Amino acid sequence: MTSKFSVTRLDSIDIFRALTMFLMIFVNDLWTLEGVPKWLEHSAAKDDAMGFSDIIFPCFLFIVGLSIPFAIANRKSKGDSDLTIGRHIVERTIALLLMGIFTVNLESANDGMIISKYVWEIFMVIAFFLIWNVYPEKPENKSIYRLLKFIGLLILIGLAVIYKGGEADNIVWMKTHWYGILGLIGWTYLICAFVYLIVGDNVALVVLACVFFAIFNMAEFSGALGFLHRIRPHVWIVGSGSMPGLAMGGILASVIYRKYSKQMSSTTFLLILIGLGIVSFIYGFGTRPFWGISKIRATPAWVGICSGISFVAFAFFYWLTDLQGKKDWAKILKPAGTSTLTCYLIPYVWYAVVTLAGISLPIFLRTGIIGIIKSLLFSLIIVLITGLINKIGIKLKI
Template identity: 50%
Template sequence: MRVHSIDVFRAVTMVLMIFVNDFWTLEHIPQWLKHMPGQADGLGFSDTIFPAFLFIVGLSIPFAIDHRLDKESSVQVVIHIVTRSLALIVMGVFLVNLENIFPAAMTIPKQLWQVLLIVAFMLVWNNYEKTELSQGKVKILVGAGVLLLLLLAYLYKGGSAEDVHGMRRHWWGILGLIGWAYLISALIYLAARGKLIWVGLGFLIFMAYNYLDFTGILDFLEILHPDFWLTGHASHQALVMGGVLTSVLFRIYREKGTSMVFQILLMLGILLIIYGFMVRPSFGISKIRATPAWTSICMGISVLVFLFFYWLIDLKKMDGWT
């Protein structure tokens, strides 16, 4: 059974993400709407949007994977998960390099490189299932896209006049961060086969890692950063796993009645927010630093917003505006 409130929550979040991403180009925007500075202890409205999107990624994982398991083997599902993750990671790396491009050293204009990059993305990751193209033609188009990506990587020059270099992984980019978090969380859910105890354990491990990383206890793992998949102090993985846990709880308690769903998820959201404010004195609330307080408070807010949309869309059927 499809939960339409998840689709609405995702759509609203994507609209808000586009909206807040343009704030830096505007003047006289209230501070509470913008991202807080990196070392500040506070939460702006813009700081809640990206974690909400990560949470929604997790919300969707149980429904999507279980649907695929009805038709495909576990191996096929793993291949699907890895393929989707790789797409996000590759796109993230290319887009980050686009931000650091050095036009004067390029053999083609930056604008042309950028347009060709989007064309390559479309060729490689277009949804060809809904087209009438033969498998042979699809393979040709995807192959052309891969070759174009390789050519663009070869032509790329970044840096400055003093330090011209080729493509680098400066950081994973927003898409890359989503890709890594999705990869780990989806594989955990698949291995757990939806069992609450294992999903909950995975969630708690990432929450604990996020906290312990800030205490310095895990400094010995710094050799793995930033190339290891636990980017962002495991905050992003915790947010996605929080969405997975919420979905598992939702599906378990929905069978026991609407009131149970509201009680459990309301309690979860409130407890997460309380925990966030409990650890705030230690590390502050910061999106830039991905602190435990930011992770937990934003996750709690996302649980409560999902609960609101479930009440509005799925229960009250007030979806005419969607």
């Protein structure tokens, strides 16, 4: 395995993303089950532990980082300036933050709204699709597409106006709370995309950025950043450096590939990925005695161990798909890798519809191993639905 490799986009990134999205939908459905093995679930904030569910989101952030260098390089190849790319980064971030704020407020919606929270949920997703759908390149229909986007915006405004959250004795309006998964991705993307836009394929500077976020994360847990407590509510690094740290790991892997692809063999690249994984594991297990492993608290150990898993997983998928050419097994999951946001949002509609319809599976289908199989099938169905609606022109892109 000594052949040189090209600087084109890697199939392994899309396949890694597709499988991660499939598993994200799966673990997000575990709440519908009974008797789920503890190792599959999220660990509590107080525990020094990490379940399978705690690994999926950091892997996704790592993949966000993997994609950034290729996406920015692609825009530059089309003639986009840094200013244009920077504006695009901000626009994508705003979209993710807005969707994140709406989805996280759904969790605390009060039943006292003029419409059911589940109807509110369905209209929320409809608005997202109207605003951010990829409409066909048909100049004669541009006015119609603008109207649909405007209708989507009006729906979001209307949903915000009628929103009521909290308990009956303490009704509150929409709040940022924790921005939701999409919002966390948005903040992470904003930081890391601009870091890459500034430093480019300079490996040393990318490594420096990785080290900075790791130090910031440890400093937060050690109490060394107490002097910044006044600005924390207004200006802070998402996850106290943990989430950008995960994404920067992905950027580092892509930058090494892009910069040195013509100077080293594929075997060397694999060894580098595995080596970075080992370094990450050492960092993770080395910091565990100080602050434990916790996704909820985003501890350094969680970042290190999940980064190690991500590096090794990416190495495996690169070897399997880009080098060995074994890609057919992933075809069924392809929509989850190419229409990730669409795939993520469809379950919101699914859960709302089945709740409004009063549909509930028998308990034996939601318990133990049978329940786990049910959730795996549910995830696969969501991916297949994503592929079907893509074919009729419904696909989100920000």
